[in-house]
Amino acid sequence: MSLGAADTSVCATKNRNVPFFPLFAALFFIAAALAQRRPPDQSMGADFRADALPATLLEKMRASTWHAGCPVSPEDLRALTLSYWNFDHKQMTGVLIVHKDVAAEVVEIFHDLYRQQFPIERMTPIEQYQGSDDASMAANNTSAFNCRDVTGQPGKFSNHSWGRAIDINPLTNPYVKGDTVLPPEGRAFLDRTREYTGGIPATSYVVQRFALAGWQWGGGWTDRKDYQHFEKPVK
Secondary structure, three states, X not given: OOHHHHHHHHHHHHHHHOOHHHHHHHHHHHHHHHHHHOOOOOOOOOOEEEEEOOHHHHHHHHHHOOOOOOOOOHHHEEEEEEEEEOOOOOEEEEEEEEEHHHHHHHHHHHHHHHHOOOEOOXXXXXXXXXXXXXXXXXXXXXXXXXXXXXXXXXXXEOHHHHOXXXXXXXXXXXXXXXXXXEOHHHHHHOOOOOOOOOOOOOOOHHHHHHHHOOOEEHHHOOOOEEOOEEEOOOO
């Protein structure tokens, strides 16, 4: 037998001993499990990105939500373009304004919410409401940056002022402290044992996904309940 023939015989023997099929099967099942945890996008044309503030939006911000003395510069904010499913299960595209340090992770979070088909009624920069948190909440508008005080604490900047807080479906998920409910129309959604379109219960994927990225949920606070609110304060 020639040397070449001997080599071929040895290689064939080795190949017969490799447990190829079990390895392939294991990789297949791992990939399938990951695919189940993150459902694929349901539509072409979904958009998820972060950009510098456009001049037109910055002009509106200077007239309503940003002013000298705010704790963050407009140059440190980013406009996020995010696709979402509205309450009629139609694909929409909205804008959130957040701090540049959390922009990438917020894009990823909302991309995952989109994959999970979590419903968001609307997502418009709060400048559309002249910076009025009350008007934005009443419209069930999801928003983020707004240089304003903490609710009920005049003179203390809210984490919204840094672009490090987000309010999601605020009518469906109201702020509650004692007899105060904001927005007032949110009283219709106080029974948190019920399921509401766009509601955020403690066991929801929304709460878990934000927590995974280190965000705090206002619905878990003990002195008040802010079911709409997620924040990631500066450490």
